[in-house]
Amino acid sequence: MITTEERISSITRRFNADRSNLIQILQEVKKEESQISSSAMQIIASNLGMEPAEVYSVVTFYPFLGEQKQGRYTIRLCRTLSCHMKDKDGIAEQLSNELGISFGQTTSDGLFSLEWTGCLGACDQGPALLVNDNLYTHLSVGSVKQIIHKYRELAAEKEKSPHDQPGKVITPGYINLQSFPNYEPWKGIKSLIRKSPVEIAHDLSLSDGIFTSELKSLLDEAKKGKAEFKYIVCNSDESGPGSFKDRFLLSNYADLMIEGMLICGYISGASKGIIYLRGQYADLQNHLHRVLVDCRQKNYLGHEVFGLAGFNFDIEIRMGAGGYIGKNDGALINVLNGQRTEPAVISRAHFITTIEDFIRVSCSSEKGKKTQNQISKPSFSSKVFSVSGDCTRPGIYELPLGISITSLLEIVGGKNANGVLLGGVTGKYIAAEDFELPVMQESVNTGATVVVIGPDRNMIEIAKNLLEFFIEESCGQCTPCREGVPKLLEGLKSRQISTSRYYLLDLCELSECIKLTSKCNIGRSAPDIFLSVMKKKRSTQS
Ligand code: SF4
Ligand code: FES
Incomplete structure (x- = not known):
């Protein structure tokens, strides 16, 4: 024993x-x-x-860990914005009724635990939930009943393990990608690999791909032969509500992403790649493992890759445990070191960027410099947007930067919108009067995410949901973020905010203080939605 x-x-x-x-x-x-x-x-x-x-x-820090005993099946219902807008509360009530437990509890037979979770990367298909690692979307009264019934039946088949998958229910949203489908994995690197790292960096920086500032500085250093990293890290944490394109890119373009990581490894001297996979994306783990095994068999990864003497490069997957990182690279390094997601000094050993960036590196390597191949290959000087909320065609769109919000809303079927959340939760709320503004790189640095807010939405309810998200995800290190943001939520729930001008002004001052004194983007951005709602309220009153 x-x-x-x-x-x-x-x-x-x-x-x-x-x-x-x-x-x-x-x-x-x-x-x-x-x-x-x-x-x-x-x-x-x-x-x-x-x-x-x-x-x-x-x-005790990570939502997917915790000391409490878990049921055989843990049901995690997404509570963040896009699912909130699709009546996640109705689904929550039904789950509680079906199982006879509240959130945070386990059924007496030890079969089901019920929990809330952050975004599952299916915001265009909400409401969504996980059962263990399996994702279910487009939930309705009927499908919730079916899902629970299915797992009860599965549990009755004693020989099956609790992690057996009874099959996924995923209906993809609207997909409009113009460039990536035209690129063939591993074609670009085969033409580049005989060049020196400095030459490759030169070629890549002359391509017409839109890269993040992180990638641009890697290329600048590599052109001078000065890029020296130990690890190439692909950050697939876009756990802000409304951000879901990474789930799609990982499912469909993992080869291009791995090729991009390999090229970055080659030009910077790194021998190890890490794919950081969110806890909520655990269902993609097997797929990624299969792609990695296939790459090793073809000698695209491993020892002396592509027969290049002295160039060894391999990639491992690191799973997160449910916390929000977003674009906080210091916090990501902490997670990779097995610590809490608190901001940290960014190490010079890690080069970290997004899946989309790595895919663009791979496409650029195939397309070549701006002057070559212009006609045969479509340009990819555009961004991939996740669009959800009050529009008729939520999904994934590749759109040119500079597009106005009005045009974007026409494409996604959200013409009547009152506002959009642009750039994810740490981005900006844009009201209808500013819809002619172009969407530029700076406005989507925090993520190319658009949540459309329709004319019938109660902005106070939206703001409450976002503040709850920030409270849940605060690491608690800075007092203004830890103590101040709950005060803003309290304010939104209180009648006093409408009756006392002094109370309202106090909360606006508190918001500015939180923004000024918080250490990372979570605290610095949390009050924005509160301030936007209050601005609107005051302009309506006057
Ligand atoms: S701002 Fe909030 S999340 Fe960021 S370090 Fe401070 S307490 Fe943590
Ligand atoms: S899956 Fe629910 S908000 Fe993204």
């Missing part, structure tokens, strides 16, 4: 008893033991040479 200690120790050994793998180890323990007990934390701490308190601080 194997003891708990032996089981847990064998998990830590599988992860080389490496402290930076702490989050992965805890996820495995949770999967196998259905909880992370205090004795498990002590065993892990002693195996990794850490204090139990350090392990505890990570366990």
Whole structure:
């Protein structure tokens, strides 16, 4: 009979008893033991040479970890904005009624746990939920009943493991991509690989692809032969409400992404790539593993890639545990080191950018310099947008930068909108009077996300949902963010905000203080929606 200690120790050994793998180890323990007990934390701490308190601080920080015993099936319903706008509350009520439990509880037979979660990357198909790692979208009264029934039946088949997949219910939204489908993975790198890293960086910077500032500076350094990184990191965390294109790109363009990572590794001397995969995207893990195995078999990854003497490059997948990182690279490095997602100094060892950036590197390598191949290959000087909310054609769109919001809304079927959230939750709220403004790179630096707000929406309800998101995701390090944002939410819920001008002014001052004194984008952006709603309220009153 194997003891708990032996089981847990064998998990830590599988992860080389490496402290930076702490989050992965805890996820495995949770999967196998259905909880992370205090004795498990002590065993892990002693195996990794850490204090139990350090392990505890990570366990209690991430939504997908936690000490409590989990049911055989954990149902996680998305509560963030796009699903909120599609009546996630109605689905929540039905789930509670069907299971006879509230959120945060487990059924007495130990079969189901019910939890809230952040965005699942299916915002154009909401409301959405996960059962263990399986994603279900377009939920309705009928489908919720069916899903629960299916898992009850599955549980009755005793021999099946709780992680068996009874099949996904995913209907894709509207997809309008013009450039990526025209590029063939591994074609570009085969033509480039005989060139020197400096020449490749020159060629890439002369292409017409739109790159992020991170990628531009990598190319600038590589052109001078000065790019030196150890790790090429693909950040697939776009967990802000309304951001979902990464799920689609990972499912359909993983080859192009890996090729882009490999090229970045080659020009910067890195030998290791890391794909950071959000906990909510765990269903994509098997697909990515298969693509990586295939690449290794073809010698596109591994030892002396493409037969190039001395060039070794391989990629591993690191799973997140449910917390929001967005574009906070310092916080991502903390996660990769097995710590909490608190902002940190960005290490010079890691080059971090987005999936879309890596795909563009791969496409650029095939297309060549601006002057070549212009006719045969479509330009990809555009952005891939995730569009959800009150429009008739939510989905993924590749659109040129500079497009006005009015034109964008016409394309997605949202002409009557009252406003849009542009650039995700840490972006900006744009009211209808500013719809002629062009969408530029700076406005989507925080993510090319558009949530359309229709004329019948109550902006106070939207603001409450967003503030709840920020409260949930705050790491708690800075007092203004930790204590101040809940005060704004309290204000929105209170009648006093309409009756007392002084109370309203106090909250506006508090908002400015939170923005000025918070350490990262979460705290700096959280008050924006509150201020926008108050501005609108005051202009309506006057
Ligand atoms: S602003 Fe909020 S999320 Fe960012 S470091 Fe401070 S407390 Fe943490
Ligand atoms: S899946 Fe619910 S907001 Fe994205």
